[in-house]
Amino acid sequence: MPKLIKDGAFIENKWHLFDKETDVEAINSINDGNYIVPLKLWLDNKELFSKKTVDIGIWLDSDESPLSLEADVNDFSVIALNFPIFRDGRSFSHAAILRQQLNFKEDLRAIGDVQRDQLSYMLSCGFSSFLVPEEANEEVLLAGFHDFSENYQSTVAKPTPLFRRR
Amino acid sequence: MYIYDEYDHKMLEERIIQYRDQTQRYLDGKLSDEQFLPLRLQNGLYIQRLAPMIRVAVPYGLLSSTQLRKLASIARDYDKGYAHLSTRQNIQYNWPKLEQVPDLLAELAEVSMHAIQTSGNCIRNTTTDQFAGSAKNEIEDSRPWCEIIRQWSTFHPEFAYLPRKFKIAVCGTEIDQAATQVHDIGLYLLKNDQGEIGFKVLVGGGLGRTPLIGQVICEYLPWQHLLTYLDAIMRVYNMEGRRDNKYKARIKILVKELGIDAFREKVEAQWQFSKGNQATLTEAEVNRCKSFFSTPDFEQLPDEDEVINAALQSDLLFKNWVDRNVAPHKQAGYCIVTLCIKDIGAAPGDVTDRQMEFVADLAERYSFSELRVTHEQNLTLADVRIKDLYEIYKACKTESLATPYLGLLNDIVCCPGGDFCSLANAKSIPIAEAIQRRFNDFDRLNNIGDITLNISGCMNACGHHHVGNIGIIGVDKKGAEFYQVALGGDAGREAKLAKILGPSFSQEEIPDVIEKIIQIYLDERQHNEKFIDAYERLGMEPFKEKVYAKAD
Numbered sequence: 001m002p003k004l005i006k007d008g009a010f011i012e013n014k015w016h017l018f019d020k021e022t023d024v025e026a027i028n029s030i031n032d033g034n035y036i037v038p039l040k041l042w043l044d045n046k047e048l049f050s051k052k053t054v055d056i057g058i059w060l061d062s063d064e065s066p067l068s069l070e071a072d073v074n075d076f077s078v079i080a081l082n083f084p085i086f087r088d089g090r091s092f093s094h095a096a097i098l099r100q101q102l103n104f105k106e107d108l109r110a111i112g113d114v115q116r117d118q119l120s121y122m123l124s125c126g127f128s129s130f131l132v133p134e135e136a137n138e139e140v141l142l143a144g145f146h147d148f149s150e151n152y153q154s155t156v157a158k159p160t161p162l163f164r165r166r
Numbered sequence: 167m168y169i170y171d172e173y174d175h176k177m178l179e180e181r182i183i184q185y186r187d188q189t190q191r192y193l194d195g196k197l198s199d200e201q202f203l204p205l206r207l208q209n210g211l212y213i214q215r216l217a218p219m220i221r222v223a224v225p226y227g228l229l230s231s232t233q234l235r236k237l238a239s240i241a242r243d244y245d246k247g248y249a250h251l252s253t254r255q256n257i258q259y260n261w262p263k264l265e266q267v268p269d270l271l272a273e274l275a276e277v278s279m280h281a282i283q284t285s286g287n288c289i290r291n292t293t294t295d296q297f298a299g300s301a302k303n304e305i306e307d308s309r310p311w312c313e314i315i316r317q318w319s320t321f322h323p324e325f326a327y328l329p330r331k332f333k334i335a336v337c338g339t340e341i342d343q344a345a346t347q348v349h350d351i352g353l354y355l356l357k358n359d360q361g362e363i364g365f366k367v368l369v370g371g372g373l374g375r376t377p378l379i380g381q382v383i384c385e386y387l388p389w390q391h392l393l394t395y396l397d398a399i400m401r402v403y404n405m406e407g408r409r410d411n412k413y414k415a416r417i418k419i420l421v422k423e424l425g426i427d428a429f430r431e432k433v434e435a436q437w438q439f440s441k442g443n444q445a446t447l448t449e450a451e452v453n454r455c456k457s458f459f460s461t462p463d464f465e466q467l468p469d470e471d472e473v474i475n476a477a478l479q480s481d482l483l484f485k486n487w488v489d490r491n492v493a494p495h496k497q498a499g500y501c502i503v504t505l506c507i508k509d510i511g512a513a514p515g516d517v518t519d520r521q522m523e524f525v526a527d528l529a530e531r532y533s534f535s536e537l538r539v540t541h542e543q544n545l546t547l548a549d550v551r552i553k554d555l556y557e558i559y560k561a562c563k564t565e566s567l568a569t570p571y572l573g574l575l576n577d578i579v580c581c582p583g584g585d586f587c588s589l590a591n592a593k594s595i596p597i598a599e600a601i602q603r604r605f606n607d608f609d610r611l612n613n614i615g616d617i618t619l620n621i622s623g624c625m626n627a628c629g630h631h632h633v634g635n636i637g638i639i640g641v642d643k644k645g646a647e648f649y650q651v652a653l654g655g656d657a658g659r660e661a662k663l664a665k666i667l668g669p670s671f672s673q674e675e676i677p678d679v680i681e682k683i684i685q686i687y688l689d690e691r692q693h694n695e696k697f698i699d700a701y702e703r704l705g706m707e708p709f710k711e712k713v714y715a716k717a718d
Contacts, residue, residue, distance in 0.1 A: 065405070087204050087287070089327025093404045096324055101439045117188065117205055124323035140191075147184045150173055152317040154393075154445035155324075161393075161444060162317070163451040166173055 003136065006107070006129040008145060010138055013131070015057060015078060017111065030054055036080050036109075039064050059111060062090040066098045073104045080131070083112035092125045099126035099156045119144035126156035167228050167536060168313045168458045170278040177321070178275045181282060185209050186268035193265060206264075208288055208326065209271065210281030212588075217261045219586065221284040222274060226294045226312035226336075227255030227539040231526040234537065236277040238522035244270050249522065251507060251515035251543040253579060253630055254333070255293050256284055260586055282320060287328045289319035289400075293349075295339040296540040299459055300502050300548040302494045306355040306363055308338035310455035311392070314447065318393050325400050329407035330415035332400070333372075345541060347371050347661035348633055350417045351399060352380045353392075363389045369399060369429070370421030373627035377663045378418045381426040383433065389452065393445045398437035402429070462534045462549055467499020471553040484559050486608055487570040492555065495548075501555070503533075503547045504540065505562060506569040506577055510602045513595045514580040515543030524565045532558055541630075542579050542618075544572065574611040575619055575684070576602045579630055583623030583640065584647070590623030592640025592647035597621055597676055604677040605684075614684055617697040618657070633657035635698045636683065637664040638676065649676055653683070653709060654701045668710055682713050 004013035015034045018026065022038065024045055036057035042049060049056055057078030060066060066073070066081075073079060079098060081091035091110070098104040109129040110122050119130060123145055132141055154161040170178070185205070192202040210221040222237070229237075237257055241249045244266060245259040252258055262270055274280055283290055292315045294308040295301070315334060319325075325332070337346040338355035346352035352368035365387045371380025387395055403417045421429045478485045493502040505525065508514050517525075525545055529537040532554050533547035540546055550558065562568035571577045578601065581587065583594030598621055605611055620634030624641075631637030637652040648670040655664030671679055684697075686709050691700045701709075 086201070087327050088409060089287075089325070089329075090405050090409075092324045092327065093401050096401070115201065117201075118327075121321075121323035121326055140196075143187075148177060148180050148321060150177060151321055151323065152177075153322055154443065159444050162173060163314075163454075164444060164448065166171065 002131050002134055003138075004129060004131055005141065008142065010142075017059065017080070017131075020061075024048070027052070034078075036078055036111075039068065043068075043070070057107075057109075059109075060091075060094065062088045062094075066094050066102060066104075069102075073098060073102045074106060076106060078107045078109055078129075079104060080109040080111045081127075083110060083114060083118075086113040086115050086118055092121065095122070095125040095127055096156050116141050116144035120147045124151060124155040124157045167230060167309075168225070168455070174278070175275075178278070178280055181209075181280065181321075182268060182271050182275055185271060189265065189268055204286050204327070206267075207286035208283055209267070210284035211262075211264070211267055212285060213264075218264050218267070220259050220262050220267060220270065220281055221252065222257045222259070222279060222281050223284045223291045224256050224279075224539050225316050226292055226298070226309060227296055227541070228309065229537050229539065230277075231530040231535040231537070233277045233279055234522050234526040234529070236273065236279070238519040238526070240270060240273055241519040241522065247520075248516050248518045250513065250582060251517065251539050251545070253541050253543060253581070253628055254284075254291055255296075255539045255541050256291055257539065258582070260582070285331075287330050287332075288326050289322060289328075289332045289334065292316055292319065293333070293335045293344055293541060295337050295341075295343040296504075296538040296546045297339055297343065297493065297502055297548065299461075300495050300497075300500075301339045301341075302496050303340045304338055304496065305340065305357065306338040307456075307459055308336040308355060309459045310452065311338075311353070311355065311389075312336050313455050313458070314392070314451070315396070318396065322400075324397075325404055328400075328404055329409045330412065330417075332403070332417065334396075342657070342659045342661075343540070343542075345630065345633060345657035345661070347380045347659075348373055348377070348630075348657065349380060351396070356386065358386055365389070365392060367395065367399075370418040370426070371661075372416050372418040373630060373632045374416065375413050375625045375627075376416075376418065376422075377627070377632040378422065379661050379663065380418075381421065383426060383430050390447050391441060392447055394440040394443060395433075395437060397440055397445065398433045401436050402432045406432070461497075464497045464500060464549075465551070467551060467553070469498050471499070471555075474552055474555050477556045481556075483570070484556060486612070487559055487568055488555060490570045490574065490612075491572040495550075497549075499552055501550055501552050503550045503555070503558060504572050505545045505547070505567045506572045507544050507567070508571055508577050508602070509566045509569055510576075510599065510606060513582070513585075514578050514598050517545075521565055521567060524561075525567070528558060528561065542577065544577070570608060571611060573616050573618075575605050575614055575617050575680075576611055578602065578619050578621060579634065580621040581623050581628035583621070583629075587623060587628075589626055590640060591625075591642040592623050592649065593673070594621045594623040594629060594638075594640060597638060597640075597649065597673060600673070600677050601680055604681060614688070615694075615696060618655075619680075620655070630657065631655070632663045633661065634664060635701070636680065641670055643670065646672075648672060651676075651679055651683075651713075653706060654698065656698055665706060667706065668714055679713055683709050686712050 059080035354366040367384040368380030584590040622629035633655040652664035
């Protein structure tokens with residue numbers, strides 16, 4: 001089971017992640033719990049999901065724009081953005097758009113190829129939780145949030161750029 | 167020049183700690199080659215044909231004497247006693263050891279230098295005209311704006327994993343020496359009718375496999391909005407630039423495929439969310455950055471100097487050097503001196519540790535302790551008293567740095583090529599040397615006059631061959647090294663891309679080919695027509711005819 005980091009600590013991951021191949025049958029069978037479902041599955045079965053009492057989050061792949069959600073994003077308690085490979089940087093911009101343009105206030109999760117050396121940039125772009133491989137070294141990963149104590153730019157995490165503070 | 171404060175120093179220290187840890191994890195086998203690759207590239211480290219290569223950032227080409235002395239000592243301690251000036255105004259070392267790089271970076275940090283984002287798919291070193299701040303008829307000094315962009319682009323969390331590399335140039339001078347139009351983003355400083363500073367913004371220029379001239383996305387961007395507008399362009403590119411094919415991943419392909427109008431609409435749509443937000447530049451910040459580039463303490467001097475005038479009369483070689491390598495300055499009694507780093511026998515742009523120390527002393531003594539690396543791979547002293555010229559010339563002669571070839575055929579721009587670079591199809595340095603030897607006569611070169619000759623060892627175009635009046639590119643033909651020749655490129659304000667002359671040539675044929683091209687020009691030119699103007703008038707045909715004529 002992959003491990004979850006939130007607020008600088010490892011926490012219990014109660015969210016089950018449905019992959020892209022998941023079909024509608026799987027939704028029918030769920031009754032309780034927390035599920036993160038792929039964008040398309042949700043878009044195609046909105047009605048069905050609305051009747052469920054389970055907690056639903058949604059995940060977007062790096063080639064799916066958050067603008068395609070067609071819903072109030074704050075209806076989701078988790079939105080997850082996938083990094084199919086760590087060097088695919090699209091989800092950094094998608095995270096910023098969710099926070100800055102769609103005003104998403106809930107938990108924004110990085111999933112997929114999430115590694116230590118991208119964590120501080122993810123945090124700056126508005127991610128608030130991070131799904132990492134089970135075998136990952138916890139100490140090494142947590143250190144990744146503290147590579148830099150400051151940045152020059154206006155970011156989601158710190159909108160006032162350094163030049164307005166120095 | 168810009169002086170680091172505690173914030174800049176802290177970030178640099180943290181970067182070295184971060185990279186030292188990354189290197190250690192790699193050496194311990196905890197990071198794979200694939201994982202380590204972008205991390206080391208974003209610290210300028212390539213694994214090359216013979217050894218690693220590290221590219222040190224020289225922000226917008228500006229160096230202090232202290233920094234250059236440090237670069238010289240690094241050349242001695244980590245390299246084989248020399249360094250290479252790149253076409254991105256940076257400095258490269260070809261022989262560092264991977265495990266020593268964190269120490270090398272720590273030494274650089276002692277003089278506020280680094281190798282951050284000098285490679286990799288991120289925003290690279292911002293470049294500008296080497297005469298910035300000193301040129302006559304300057305519209306606006308580009309250096310403070312370059313520094314603002316440097317800070318904005320450094321460790322930008324959203325744009326560290328772009329589809330491909332990203333290069334920005336800023337130009338505020340009348341003559342563009344920064345190749346602004348062949349950058350991913352080109353920024354021309356200009357003033358509106360009210361005299362307010364802004365930028366004409368070009369996007370989608372670039373060289374490489376698909377050379378393109380940038381297109382105007384914004385005719386006048388008020389300075390306050392520079393960073394939010396750049397963010398908007400970058401965001402559109404980061405999300406929509408192609409990631410399936412690295413040869414189609416540069417922003418120029420996206421702009422070309424969408425068309426500039428559709429691309430502009432997307433940028434504007436992003437920009438409406440950020441325009442006017444906290445990233446909007448303030449007058450205080452601009453003034454803070456400008457304060458680092460204030461006018462030096464110039465003396466009041468006459469336009470001309472009698473002693474120098476006498477030397478120009480008596481020493482013809484000195485006169486040749488002054489005619490070619492010295493440019494007018496905005497301040498009376500001052501001039502801009504460029505040392506041509508194209509001595510035959512050394513690779514274009516290669517400087518030894520000793521030469522670096524010599525130039526550092528020269529800059530300290532004669533040019534307010536500052537100098538600039540040019541994108542033509544030369545070194546410029548931008549604020550020199552005219553009365554010191556003869557002394558400078560005589561001193562340079564002793565270090566093989568008084569070559570009077572600036573802007574002439576032998577002032578060749580050339581990438582390291584197949585001798586060093588693992589990307590190259592062919593060698594480039596021996597080609598440059600063969601041409602230089604063929605034309606090594608000042609009177610002959612001077613008669614040919616202003617011309618640019620650029621050589622790249624492959625289509626990645628580090629030698630900017632697409633914008634050379636004559637461009638040479640190494641190609642692989644069934645495992646053998648061949649060279650294509652192109653004519654008519656221009657990197658200036660009227661930027662043009664060179665066109666291929668015809669089938670490629672072997673290494674041995676190149677000097678003859680260049681000679682034939684030059685001969686056509688000399689035969690056909692009218693009055694003082696420059697090579698590029700004659701080419702524009704004549705077209706490709708006469709050159710093609712002569713070069714490919716069968717000997718009978």
